[in-house]
Amino acid sequence: MRAARLIKMVLLLQSRPSMTAAELARELEVSERTVARDVLSLSEAGVPVYADRGRAGGYRLIGGYRTRLTGLGRSEAEALFLSGVPTALREMGLADAASAARLKVSAALLPELRDAAAGAAQRFHLDAPAWYQEPATPALLPAVADAVWDDRRLTARYHRKDREVERELEPYGLVLKAGVWYLAARAGGTPVAAPAPAAGSGSYRVYRVDRFTAVTATGERFTRDETFDLPAFWTARAEQFARSLLRAEVVLRLSARGVRQLPYVTERAAAREAIEQAGPPDEHGRLTVTLAVESADIAYSQLLALGPEGEVLAPPALRERFAAAARGTAALYD
Numbered sequence: 583m584r585a586a587r588l589i590k591m592v593l594l595l596q597s598r599p600s601m602t603a604a605e606l607a608r609e610l611e612v613s614e615r616t617v618a619r620d621v622l623s624l625s626e627a628g629v630p631v632y633a634d635r636g637r638a639g640g641y642r643l644i645g646g647y648r649t650r651l652t653g654l655g656r657s658e659a660e661a662l663f664l665s666g667v668p669t670a671l672r673e674m675g676l677a678d679a680a681s682a683a684r685l686k687v688s689a690a691l692l693p694e695l696r697d698a699a700a701g702a703a704q705r706f707h708l709d710a711p712a713w714y715q716e717p718a719t720p721a722l723l724p725a726v727a728d729a730v731w732d733d734r735r736l737t738a739r740y741h742r743k744d745r746e747v748e749r750e751l752e753p754y755g756l757v758l759k760a761g762v763w764y765l766a767a768r769a770g771g772t773p774v775a776a777p778a779p780a781a782g783s784g785s786y787r788v789y790r791v792d793r794f795t796a797v798t799a800t801g802e803r804f805t806r807d808e809t810f811d812l813p814a815f816w817t818a819r820a821e822q823f824a825r826s827l828l829r830a831e832v833v834l835r836l837s838a839r840g841v842r843q844l845p846y847v848t849e850r851a852a853a854r855e856a857i858e859q860a861g862p863p864d865e866h867g868r869l870t871v872t873l874a875v876e877s878a879d880i881a882y883s884q885l886l887a888l889g890p891e892g893e894v895l896a897p898p899a900l901r902e903r904f905a906a907a908a909r910g911t912a913a914l915y916d
Contacts, residue, residue, distance in 0.1 A: 587612070588620055592629060592643075600634065600642035617641075670710060670758050675724035711761030720763055720792040725799070729753045730765075733803050739796040740789060752804045754786065755812040759820075763791040766815060768807075786810070788819055821851065828852055828874035832881050833896040836869045840891030847887040848873065870895070878903075 587610055594601060594609055603614040610617065621641055624631050632644045671677050720726075729736050730753045739748045751767040758764075768786050828849065834856075836844060845853040856871040863869050875881040878900050885892055886907065894901045 584620075588624060591617075591620055592624065595631065595641060595643045596648060600640040602640040606641065673719045673723055673763070674727040674756070676727070710758050718792070720794065722794045722797045723756075723763055723791050725797045726753060726765055726791055726794070727756060729797075729799050730756055733806050735800045735802045735804050736767075737798045737800055738789075738794050741793045741795065746795060750800070751789075754806070754810055755815075756791070757788075757812070757816050764816075765789045765791055766812060766819075786815060824849060824851065825874075827876045830875050830877055830881070832873045832875050832878075832885070832894060832900060834871050834873055834885070835893040835895055836871060836888075837891045838863075838867055838869075840888050841869055843888055843891060844871075844873075848875065848881075848884045 590610060591606060594606065601609075603617045606617045607614045610620075612620075621631050621633065630644045630647050632642055634640055634642065726736070728734075734753075736751045736753055737748065738751055739746055749769050751765075751769055753765055753767045755766045756763060757766065766786055766788055834840075834844075841857060844857065852874045856873040857869070860869050860871045873881075875884070878897065882900060882903055885894065885904075894904045
């Protein structure tokens with residue numbers, strides 16, 4: 583346990599100019615006193631860790647010290663070769679770079695671990711696109727990816743409803759969701775001197791890359807807001823988007839089995855919220871819930887999958903629609 587922590591400390595110090603005791607303690611999930619003891623142990627082992635004193639001080643490696651990759655175990659090496667999605671790398675124009683990186687890592691591994699790449703590839707394959715969709719790579723994706731890597735501003739034209747719009751964007755990150763590429767960007771060329779907005783604030787927007795019709799790199803670099811957290815931003819924005827679609831409500835009476843099935847036939851978070859906010863079951867064990875839905879038409883197509891395990895109570899028009907469907911189905915089997 584301690585040996586793994588010492589190795590992680592060295593790798594952390596390799597990746598940054600310096601780190602404070604508090605930062606190392608947070609990353610390693612130990613106390614600052616433990617960090618001080620570990621630094622002493624590394625120094626005694628010949629690792630040149632230097633401590634800068636003072637308020638702005640911290641720990642750093644001196645003399646260009648680098649550790650080698652021969653400390654990787656088999657499971658770590660196999661996980662490393664699974665860290666990317668091959669299709670995504672190819673679509674961004676990074677397949678050659680990824681291949682070269684894998685070769686360099688393989689060459690640095692111990693001989694008995696050099697089959698890790700083949701072993702991982704034959705056991706796990708990541709297929710990003712959703713079912714029943716023909717994956718299509720946006721033609722402008724490599725250009726957008728280059729701008730993301732280099733922190734370069736873009737002038738982009740894209741389809742917005744029934745018109746085309748041009749914007750200057752600061753491209754922060756790319757997200758691949760169910761086979762569709764999205765760009766998280768800040769629009770309008772926000773001045774560097776302006777206060778850095780929070781990752782979830784409105785200054786960042788999400789754009790579908792396949793709706794771009796033209797992309798031109800301006801050649802001007804922007805200063806990235808280092809507090810921006812792409813995974814956290816995407817999670818918050820995706821949840822916000824899903825909730826924004828739920829503009830109607832349906833009242834349902836569910837059997838115990840219907841309660842279990844509901845999250846699988848409609849929006850999962852809305853189903854969970856409806857069940858959590860419901861009152862106690864009736865004398866027959868049925869639960870009455872108020873479910874947020876996108877529309878009555880979509881609710882009809884989704885909730886039909888519940889069959890007799892769910893009864894629509896409101897709105898009246900939707901209840902009558904289900905009653906008519908039930909009568910029609912019964913007639914077919916009469």
